[in-house]
Amino acid sequence: MAPPSxxxxxxxxxxxxxxxxxAQYATPADLxxxxxxxxxxxxxxxxxxxxxxxxxxxxxxxxxxTKLPLAIAGGGALGAGLALLMQFWMSGSDYPLMKQGKxxxxxxxxxxxxxxxxxxxxxxxxxxxxxxxxxxxxxxHPLMKRQRFLASSDDTFFICIEAGDPRFDPEQTRxxxxxxxxxxxxxxxx
Amino acid sequence: xxxxxASEHVAPECRIPPATGHPALAAGNVTIDAASARSAxxxxxxxxxVGVGLAIAGGFVANGKHALAALLVGNMAVLSICAVAMILTMAFxxxxxxxxxxxxxxxxxxxxxxxxxxxTTVAIAAADYYVLGGSLxxxxxxxxxxxxxxxxxxxxxxxxxxxxFFGRAAVYVVVWAILTQVLFRLSRKADAAPDPSLTAxxxxxxxxxxxxxxxxxxxxSYDWIMGLxxxxxxxxxxxxxxxxxxxxxxxVLVLVLVLLRRRGRLEGVIGAEHYHDxxxxxxxxxxxxxxxxxxxxxxxxxxxxxxETAYFTERATGxxxxxxxxxxxxxxxxxFLILIFRGVKRNPRLLTLVALWAVFIHxxxxxxxxxxxxxxxVPAAQNPGLGALxxxxxxxxxxxxxxxxxxxxxxxxxxxxGVNDPRMTEALEHKNYV
Numbered sequence: 207m208a209p210p211s212x213x214x215x216x217x218x219x220x221x222x223x224x225x226x227x228x229a230q231y232a233t234p235a236d237l238x239x240x241x242x243x244x245x246x247x248x249x250x251x252x253x254x255x256x257x258x259x260x261x262x263x264x265x266x267x268x269x270x271x272t273k274l275p276l277a278i279a280g281g282g283a284l285g286a287g288l289a290l291l292m293q294f295w296m297s298g299s300d301y302p303l304m305k306q307g308k309x310x311x312x313x314x315x316x317x318x319x320x321x322x323x324x325x326x327x328x329x330x331x332x333x334x335x336x337x338x339x340x341x342x343x344x345x346x347h348p349l350m351k352r353q354r355f356l357a358s359s360d361d362t363f364f365i366c367i368e369a370g371d372p373r374f375d376p377e378q379t380r381x382x383x384x385x386x387x388x389x390x391x392x393x394x395x396x
Numbered sequence: 397x398x399x400x401x402a403s404e405h406v407a408p409e410c411r412i413p414p415a416t417g418h419p420a421l422a423a424g425n426v427t428i429d430a431a432s433a434r435s436a437x438x439x440x441x442x443x444x445x446v447g448v449g450l451a452i453a454g455g456f457v458a459n460g461k462h463a464l465a466a467l468l469v470g471n472m473a474v475l476s477i478c479a480v481a482m483i484l485t486m487a488f489x490x491x492x493x494x495x496x497x498x499x500x501x502x503x504x505x506x507x508x509x510x511x512x513x514x515x516t517t518v519a520i521a522a523a524d525y526y527v528l529g530g531s532l533x534x535x536x537x538x539x540x541x542x543x544x545x546x547x548x549x550x551x552x553x554x555x556x557x558x559x560x561f562f563g564r565a566a567v568y569v570v571v572w573a574i575l576t577q578v579l580f581r582l583s584r585k586a587d588a589a590p591d592p593s594l595t596a597x598x599x600x601x602x603x604x605x606x607x608x609x610x611x612x613x614x615x616x617s618y619d620w621i622m623g624l625x626x627x628x629x630x631x632x633x634x635x636x637x638x639x640x641x642x643x644x645x646x647x648v649l650v651l652v653l654v655l656l657r658r659r660g661r662l663e664g665v666i667g668a669e670h671y672h673d674x675x676x677x678x679x680x681x682x683x684x685x686x687x688x689x690x691x692x693x694x695x696x697x698x699x700x701x702x703x704e705t706a707y708f709t710e711r712a713t714g715x716x717x718x719x720x721x722x723x724x725x726x727x728x729x730x731x732f733l734i735l736i737f738r739g740v741k742r743n744p745r746l747l748t749l750v751a752l753w754a755v756f757i758h759x760x761x762x763x764x765x766x767x768x769x770x771x772x773x774v775p776a777a778q779n780p781g782l783g784a785l786x787x788x789x790x791x792x793x794x795x796x797x798x799x800x801x802x803x804x805x806x807x808x809x810x811x812x813x814g815v816n817d818p819r820m821t822e823a824l825e826h827k828n829y830v
Contacts, residue, residue, distance in 0.1 A: 261827075279736070306700055314697050317690060 216369050216376055222395040225348035226252075226368035227379050228355065229388040234260050237363035240386035241266040244365060247382055251371040255355075255364040274339060278331045285327030289320040348396045366394065414590060415820035420664030426813040428661055433808030440801030447794020454787035458780065461531040464524050465770045466788045468532070470795025471520060472621060473755075473762045475513040476641025477648050477799075479613045481506035482576055483638070484645065486602035486609060489579075489595075494822030495673055498665040501814050502652050504580050505806045506645070511573035512802065516795075517620050518565045525558060532769065535626040536561075549626060556626055564619060568612045575605045583814050590816040613638065621762075624769045628707040632692040639685040643727070644758035646677045647751035652807065654748045661812055668742040669826050675741025678754065682735065686728035710768045719764045726757045759792050 216224040231237040234256065241254050245268035254267060297303070298311030337343070349355045349366060358364050365386075367379050376393075383391055415421060448467065455463025481503050488496045488503075496503070521533060530536025535556045540549050549556070582598045585591075614634030622633045630636075650671065656662050693712070696704050712720045731750060740746045767788070771779040817823070 261829075264829075275738075308700075314694055317694070 216374075218393060218395060224369045224376070225394045225396045226366050226370075226374070227376075227383060228349065228352065228392050228394050229365045229383040229386065230354060230390040231363040231365070231387070232389050234363060236387055237365065238263065238266050240365055240383070240388070243382065243386050244367065247373070249367055249371050249373055249379075251374075252365065252367040255349075255358040255366070257359050257361065257363075272339065274332065274335050277335045278328050281331030281335075282324045282328030286320050286324035288327075289323035290316060293319060348394050352392070352394060354390065354392070413821060414816075414818070415824055416590065416816070418820075418824060420824060421813065421815045421820070425661060425663055426665065426815060427811050428656070428659065428808055430808040432659070433804050437801050437805045437808065440797045440804060442801075444794050444796075444798030444801055447790045447792075447797055449794075450790035451787055451794055454784070454790065458784050458787060459770075460528045461524075462770050462780075462784055463787055463791065464520055464528070464532045465766055466791025467795065468517070468520050468620070468791075469759065469762045469766050469788065470792040471513060471517050472766065473644070473759045473792065474795050474799040475510070475517060475616075476637060476758075476762075477645040478506055478510040478513055479572070479609075479616075480638065480641040480645035481649070482510045482572065483606065483609055483613065484642070485579055486575075486606040489599045489602035490606060492599070492819075494819040495670065495826040497817040497819040497823035498662070498670060498813060498826075499649065499653055500817060501583060501810075501812060502656075502807070503649055504576075504583055505803060506648060506652070508576045508580050508806060509799065509802055510576055511569050513795075513799070514565070514569040514572055514616070517616075518562065518569065521561070521565065521620070533561075533624060534769075535623070545627065552626060556623065561619060561623075564615060568616045571608055571612045575601070575609055579605070584810060586814055586816045587811055590818070592818040595818055610638075621765050624766065625707060625772070627703065629704075630692055630696075630707075632688055636685070636688045636692055639681060639688045640727075640758055640761050642681040643678060643685055643731075644754050646674055646681060647754035647758075650674050650678070650744075650747055650751040651755070652803070654744050654751075656807075656812060657744065665813055665824065668744075669828055670823075671744050671747055672738070672742045672828050673826075675735055675747050675750075678731070678747075678750065679735040679741070682728055682731040682754075686732075689723070689727075710772055711764060716764065716768050719760065723757070723761055723764060726753075727761060731757075755796075759796070763788065763792075 218224060229240065231240060237254060237256060238260060241263065244252055245266065254263065256263075293316040294311055297316075302310040304310075349364075354362075355364060365383065365388075367374060367383070373379075380391060447470075451463050451466050454466070485500075485503050485507050488500070524530060524532045525536050529538070534540065535549055535552070536558055540546055578601050579598055582594045582601070586594045614637075617634045617637035621637065622628060622630065653662065653666050653671075653674075657666065693708055696708050699705075710716065731754065734740055734750055740750065814820075
């Protein structure tokens with residue numbers, strides 16, 4: 207997750223707010239090395255776009271591992287714990303039913319439901335946590351307005367450094383991207 | 397039968413370049429001279445001989461049945477590890493796994509000991525029948541002839557009779573010998589010169605071999621553990637035996653790789669990425685074991701039919717109850733909560749600790765399956781309790797040391813890595829993206 211924006215707001219000549227600077231690349235290798243440069247320059251709010259996954263890209267971009275597994279473990283433990291509590295309370299104290307002379311609060315029949323509720327809450331946490339961490343669903347994104355950007359799902363590669371980045375500077379950021387051999391650079395409005 | 401080389405179907409520009417000449421495959425890194433393994437081999441075989449000898453001596457001075465059970469515990473613990481190595485070898489071939497090329501030879505080394513420990517089981521069963529007249533395998537003896545169980549035994553005699561028992565055992569051992577030797581020789585043959593068709597042939601062998609291997613291992617577990625109590629029947633039993641062996645089997649593989657690493661071998665061949673995946677397999681198999689062991693117990697608990705519950709009454713109540721709960725926590729809960737962490741799986745040192753524990757708890761699991769049979773139905777006064785614990789320790793440690801010694805000799809007898817494996821490039825560059 208990106209840190210909150212603390213930067214100044216930039217606008218273009220028409221007064222529209224700037225989303226960021228978009229650079230276009232012809233090959234995955236160009237994109238990969240450009241990402242390494244942007245990473246080394248210390249930017250935090252930026253992303254790369256490619257039609258297909260590129261191996262080791264997370265290292266080239268300096269991405270940290272997600273904290274989602276911790277949340278999933280918490281969800282799973284919560285589900286399993288709630289299931290145990292629910293069953294011991296229902297079968298053991300609230301409404302004990304005699305079945306085959308077995309003890310009311312025996313753990314054996316509780317295992318499948320404990321397992322299933324654990325899995326259920328863990329997978330809910332995984333799905334909704336993933337959506338939340340990725341800020342999805344998102345109905346509008348400034349890049350989608352750009353005709354050029356649509357090729358990012360076909361045969362073209364992009365980097366976008368956002369104006370919300372604390373290190374963003376219209377001149378310097380553009381110069382940095384120019385040094386990474388892009389085929390085009392443009393300013394994107396919000 | 398002609399075997400087409402895998403690379404013939406692939407356009408030249410798409411072929412993965414061979415790993416030959418890769419610095420990690422330098423001779424010093426992937427070979428170990430037999431002399432340097434010799435001291436370990438001698439020590440382990442010595443300990444093994446002393447342990448097995450002590451257990452046998454215990455059979456003469458204390459209780460023959462107890463001694464055979466102690467040896468069988470160690471034996472089945474080792475056999476399950478070897479059998480799982482055999483099955484995993486074939487499974488990896490069948491799914492065309494790439495990441496295992498670096499440790500393929502080591503898993504094959506473990507697998508080649510399957511027929512050896514199949515044969516020692518036959519020896520233990522033969523000792524039970526010919527020396528003790530059928531005590532541990534109670535149905536072999538005459539002690540049930542005048543009891544209520546005689547009728548049940550007669551009904552089961554089409555399967556449970558001595559000639560068929562030893563005949564089946566011979567088939568298992570021969571099948572395992574053929575399977576493991578065919579696969580091992582194909583693997584060794586490729587060391588001389590790269591030839592992808594050898595891998596294709598190993599894959600072809602695995603296709604029928606995994607069926608035959610799975611069936612023989614399943615029936616071996618019926619005959620050699622479940623058959624100790626002829627009243628008990630469980631179709632889940634072989635799966636549980638395999639699951640138990642798989643957890644310990646992958647652990648033994650990790651221990652072998654770690655020991656070789658400590659001797660400065662396999663540098664750059666086996667790294668954190670491979671340990672990570674082996675740790676994932678251990679994690680998967682501890683969960684799988686819990687799933688199978690739980691449901692085997694659960695259905696008998698729920699059904700509560702007297703003729704079925706005797707097995708679990710013996711084990712989940714009374715003297716064996718602590719073992720029941722020790723396995724719940726030691727074989728599942730603790731490894732689950734430890735192995736779930738990514739860092740543990742990627743750290744060879746931590747994974748070694750888990751692997752050592754896995755082998756220990758696996759032996760306890762075999763104790764739980766086999767040992768209650770020794771004094772089942774015997775008056776408590778005749779049960780020596782912990783007084784005869786030394787026989788159990790001698791038997792289990794003896795068989796494990798014997799296994800370790802034979803495995804060390806096996807490892808020292810050839811290259812540590814099949815360097816010409818066509819998937820070696822993939823294995824060297826293997827990486828986990830999650």
